[in-house]
Amino acid sequence: xxxxxxxxxxxxxxxxxxxxxxxxxxxxxAVVVILAMLAIIVLDVVRGGARTISWEFVxxxxxxxxxxxxxxxxxxGTVAMTLLMTVAAVPAGVATAIYLTEYASMQSPxxxxxxxxxxNLAGVPSIVFGLFGLGFFISTVGRGIDRFAYGGQSxxxxxxxxxxxxxxxxxxxPVVVVATEEAIRSVPREQREASLAxxxxxxxxxxxxxxxxxxxxxxxxxxxxVSRGAGEVAPILFxxxxxxxxxLPTNLNDPFMSLGYHVYVLATQSPDVEKTKPLLYGTxxxxxxxxxxxxxIAIWIRSRSRRRxxxxx
Amino acid sequence: xxxxxxxxxxxxxxxTASESRSLRRRGGWGERAIELSIxxxxxxSIAAILLILVFVxxxxxxxxxxxxxxxxVTFGSLFAPLKEAGGSAYTWQPVSEVPKYNVxxxxxxxxxxxxxxxxxxxPLSVGAAVYVSEYARPRVREIVxxxxxLLAGVPSVVVGFFxxxxxxTWVQDTFGTEHRLNALVAGIGLSFAIxxxxxxxxxxxxRAVPGSYREAALAMGSTRAQTVLRVVLPAAGxxxxxxxxxxxxxxIGETMIVVxxxxxxxxxxxxxxxxxxxxxxxxxxxxxxxxxxxxHYDVLFALGGMLFVATFVVNFVGERIVHGMRRRLGxxx
Numbered sequence: 001x002x003x004x005x006x007x008x009x010x011x012x013x014x015x016x017x018x019x020x021x022x023x024x025x026x027x028x029x030a031v032v033v034i035l036a037m038l039a040i041i042v043l044d045v046v047r048g049g050a051r052t053i054s055w056e057f058v059x060x061x062x063x064x065x066x067x068x069x070x071x072x073x074x075x076x077g078t079v080a081m082t083l084l085m086t087v088a089a090v091p092a093g094v095a096t097a098i099y100l101t102e103y104a105s106m107q108s109p110x111x112x113x114x115x116x117x118x119x120n121l122a123g124v125p126s127i128v129f130g131l132f133g134l135g136f137f138i139s140t141v142g143r144g145i146d147r148f149a150y151g152g153q154s155x156x157x158x159x160x161x162x163x164x165x166x167x168x169x170x171x172x173x174p175v176v177v178v179a180t181e182e183a184i185r186s187v188p189r190e191q192r193e194a195s196l197a198x199x200x201x202x203x204x205x206x207x208x209x210x211x212x213x214x215x216x217x218x219x220x221x222x223x224x225x226v227s228r229g230a231g232e233v234a235p236i237l238f239x240x241x242x243x244x245x246x247x248l249p250t251n252l253n254d255p256f257m258s259l260g261y262h263v264y265v266l267a268t269q270s271p272d273v274e275k276t277k278p279l280l281y282g283t284x285x286x287x288x289x290x291x292x293x294x295x296x297i298a299i300w301i302r303s304r305s306r307r308r309x310x311x312x313x
Numbered sequence: 314x315x316x317x318x319x320x321x322x323x324x325x326x327x328x329t330a331s332e333s334r335s336l337r338r339r340g341g342w343g344e345r346a347i348e349l350s351i352x353x354x355x356x357x358s359i360a361a362i363l364l365i366l367v368f369v370x371x372x373x374x375x376x377x378x379x380x381x382x383x384x385x386v387t388f389g390s391l392f393a394p395l396k397e398a399g400g401s402a403y404t405w406q407p408v409s410e411v412p413k414y415n416v417x418x419x420x421x422x423x424x425x426x427x428x429x430x431x432x433x434x435x436p437l438s439v440g441a442a443v444y445v446s447e448y449a450r451p452r453v454r455e456i457v458x459x460x461x462x463l464l465a466g467v468p469s470v471v472v473g474f475f476x477x478x479x480x481x482t483w484v485q486d487t488f489g490t491e492h493r494l495n496a497l498v499a500g501i502g503l504s505f506a507i508x509x510x511x512x513x514x515x516x517x518x519x520r521a522v523p524g525s526y527r528e529a530a531l532a533m534g535s536t537r538a539q540t541v542l543r544v545v546l547p548a549a550g551x552x553x554x555x556x557x558x559x560x561x562x563x564x565i566g567e568t569m570i571v572v573x574x575x576x577x578x579x580x581x582x583x584x585x586x587x588x589x590x591x592x593x594x595x596x597x598x599x600x601x602x603x604x605x606x607x608x609h610y611d612v613l614f615a616l617g618g619m620l621f622v623a624t625f626v627v628n629f630v631g632e633r634i635v636h637g638m639r640r641r642l643g644x645x646x
Contacts, residue, residue, distance in 0.1 A: 023538040024448050030440025031449075031457055034508055038464045041475045041505065048478075092354050099355030103348070110356075116632070117358040123559070123628035124362075124621060125566025127593045128369065131600070131617040135368035139605075170361050177358070203344045224466075231468025234568040234593070238600055260470045260569075267474050267573055277478075284471050295466035299459045 042288070049285025052278045058286065062244065066266065067275045071283050076248050077161075077241075077256035078230050078290070084165035084252075085172065085229045090222050092169070093176025094211075100177075101184040102206055122174035126234040133167035133239035134159075155253055162252040164240035171235055172225035179224065183217020183305070184210055216305030220298045227294035231287060233260040259287040369621060372614035375606075385608040386414045388615065405579040405590070407599065407609045414612055418579040422496070422589035426571055427564040429500025429585055430507055435557060437504075438511035442553075446519035447541050458516075465509035473573030476502030481574065490586035494576035497585045502570045511560040514635065518552020519545060521642050548642065555634035562627040566620060568593040592616050 056070055063069030096114065104111030143157035156162070187210050195205040211218070233241075242255040243265055249256040262283050270276040375382045394402035395415055406413040441461065445454050481498045484490060490497060522545050530540040546553070576588030577598065596613050603610045 020536045020538040023541060024444070027440045027444035027448060030437045031444050034437055034441050034464065034512070035457070035460055037505055037508070038460060038467075040479075041467060041472065044475060044479055045471065092357050095351045095354035096358060099351050103352060104355075114355055114358055116629070117362045119632050120625055120628050121358055121361055123562050123566075123624055124365065125568065125593060125624055127566070127568040127596050128365065128617050128621045128624075131369050131372070131596065131614055132365045134600075135372045135614065136364055139372075140368065173358060173361070201344055203347055227466055231466075231470065233468075233470045234597060237597055260468055263470045263474055264569065264573065267470075267477055280474065280478075284474050287468055288471050291466055291468055292463070295463055299462065303455070303459070 042292075045281065045284050045288050048277075048281035049283075049288075052282030053285060057282055061246075062279075066244065066270070067272060067279070071259065071262060071279075071286060073245060073248055074257040074259045074262040074283065075286065078258045078260070078287075080249060081161060081165050081168065081236070081240075081256060081258060082226050082229045084161065085168040086222060086226055088166055088169035089172045089176055089225055089229075090218070093173050093221065093225075094180050094218055096173070096177045097180035097184055098206060098211075100181055102202065102210070118174045118177050121170070122178075124171075126171065126232055127237075129167050129171045129235040130238050132170075133163055133235060137163040137166055138239060158253070159238060159240040159255060160251075160253040161240055161249050161256045164236040164256070167235045167239050168229040168232060171232065172229050175225040175228060176218075176221040179221025179302075180214065180218050183214035183220075186217070186306075187213045216301050216308075220302045220305075223294050223298040223301070227291045227298070230294070231260055231291045233258070233264050236261065259283055259290070263287060365621060366618075369614055369618045373611055373618045376608075376611045376615050379611075382608045382611055385412055386612060390414065391416045391612065391615070401581065403581045405595070407612065412609065416592075416616065418581045419590055419592045419595050419616070421581055421583075422575070422579065423565055423591040423593070425496045425583070425585060425589055426499045426503060426575060426591055427561060429496055430503035430564045431557065431560060433501055433504035434508045434511055434560060438508050438556070438560075439515050439553060441508075442512050442515035442519055443541060443546075446516050447537070447545065458513075461509055461512050464505065467505065469506055469567060469569040470573070472502050472505045473570040476570060476574035488586065491584070492576050492578075492586070492588040494574055494588060495586050496575060496589040499571045499575035499589065499591075500585065502574045503564050503567055506567055506570060507560040507564050510563055511556045514556035514559055514631075515549070515553045518549040518556065518635070518638065521552065521639060522548045523642060549638070551634045551638040551641075555631045555638070558627055558631035558634065562624045562631065565591075565627075566593060566624050568597050572597045592620055596620075 058070060058075060059072050060070035061073050062071065096118065100111055100114060104114075138157060138159060141156075142163065146152060146155050146157040149155075191209055191213065192205060195209040196202070200208070236258060240255055241258050241261045243257075243261075245255060245257055263280065266276050266280040266283065270280075376386070376388050391414055393415075395404060395413055396402075403415045403417045404413040405415055405418045441457070445457055449457060476498055477494070480501055481493050484495075484498050484501070485493050488497065526544050526548055527540055530544040531537070535543070571589075571591045572594040575591060575594060577590045577594055578588035579590040579595075580587055582589075596617055599609070600613050603613065
């Protein structure tokens with residue numbers, strides 16, 4: 001009996017093992033391909049841009065009709081835009097997360113609506129944000145300000161740094177909300193109860209106990225939002241970015257240059273592609289390094305604070 | 314003696330009580346104001362969605378109401394075949410002597426590029442999600458997950474640039490495509506952008522399947538592959554389907570990759586080796602040069618409005634599926 005059964009059983013097991021290993025191998029291969037995609041794009045930009053990058057490149061303005069010189073104004077504009085965006089998006093995002101976690105009950109219809117809107121805001125195409133910025137901030141709010149405060153003179157009713165930053169702030173709001181909410185939820189309930197039992201009010205508990213604990217998550221959300229905002233081009237196309245400016249923006253209502261838009265313009269509208277290719281690679285590398293560093297920092301902070309939360313420290 | 318002590322005993326707490334009451338009241342006013350502003354700010358996301366709808370719609374409205382605009386184009390005529398002789402009945406040519414607004418080439422372009430990107434991204438992302446959730450050791454998982462998230466951190470304009478200088482050459486050398494920039498190049502580029510979202514939603518879905526399902530299958534004598542294919546994947550099915558939906562929504566709304574890499578010729582053509590022009594790229598390229606308030610301007614806002622509504626519906630459906638699945642599996646997180 002054993003002699004008759006065992007060969008069949010062994011072939012069965014053999015076949016199963018084969019299928020088993022095939023799925024493991026295939027799925028591992030998918031991971032490898034995705035990581036290779038990441039590696040290829042990063043290595044290509046790094047290799048192409050490394051020769052261009054120099055102190056002069058990051059510290060001087062473009063020259064000779066964008067075929068020589070550096071990208072300093074674009075770096076400056078990107079930083080100014082993301083700073084303004086952060087000032088608007090982070091307080092709003094943190095407040096939304098506090099409302100969702102500390103004030104609203106799970107069944108509250110308003111809270112559910114807020115949640116749905118945050119989730120859907122994250123899915124709105126970035127070009128639609130650009131249309132919205134033009135239609136709302138510039139044509140409506142900006143023109144309105146001009147009419148009431150400047151007698152119809154075009155001061156704020158035009159594309160500029162302020163409107164681009166606010167448009168991006170709305171675009172990045174969900175990033176801040178989601179990260180902050182996760183962080184606040186991971187604060188143990190005992191800490192909340194201990195604070196309240198000691199006589200602290202709800203607001204004191206939020207500001208002195210919960211937010212300090214959730215700081216890692218808020219920071220992660222902020223950095224991810226900055227990284228996202230710094231790389232976006234579509235929302236700022238019509239709301240403030242400019243192709244070339246001889247001067248740096250000094251006011252909220254000045255137009256500005258940005259790294260992402262610079263890459264787009266050099267890639268699509270260059271009169272001499274071969275001549276601008278080194279500049280193009282250099283600009284792309286600066287942008288990639290900026291966004292990547294921010295992402296890596298965010299991932300590091302998050303994994304550290306998650307590990308600490310798991311260890312119960 | 315007794316009287317005196319009573320007086321002091323009464324007066325002392327009375328004072329502190331009034332003190333603390335006034336203190337509380339002062340704190341209370343400030344606190345209530347702050348709490349109220351927190352609640353008000355939380356409504357901002359609702360306001361944002363409404364404002365987007367209203368103000369994109371407002372600029373597109375003349376397309377429905379203005380007779381000036383109707384001399385050139387109406388909402389219905391965007392979808393109707395053109396009657397003028399000469400050229401295709403489906404032509405997008407807003408800047409010409411007789412402006413031609415037919416959106417079918419743009420819709421076909423968007424769908425074509427999006428489908429190509431899904432064909433590349435779906436197997437890769439779901440495969441990777443299966444590996445990370447079912448096979449990978451915790452240490453491997455902790456490296457792979459952030460690395461794939463990092464791919465989402467590459468700005469889309471950089472992906473577009475990469476598609477333009479590297480992918481386009483490779484695609485033309487490999488497949489001998491008719492146009493150097495085409496739907497295939499843009500679609501592969503787009504897949505870089507949607508792999509992270511499909512991966513992370515699918516992986517969440519797989520991880521939400523309770524361990525008891527796997528243990529039961531293994532205890533019945535299934536191999537791990539059988540467990541994954543016949544128990545875990547079907548249980549996570551709705552979540553994985555949602556990841557496709559969300560990936561589709563992301564892809565159809567992506568702008569910078571397609572505007573750089575698709576070639577931007579509005580052809581009504583199923584051939585992915587030829588140039589394509591998407592809805593997003595059309596807005597990005599044309600709005601900068603259009604006269605504010607012209608028919609063309611209104612049409613571009615109408616395209617944006619349609620895109621907004623389409624992605625809103627798609628994302629809403631995706632989110633609902635994810636929620637429904639979580640509730641069914643009893644893993645609310």
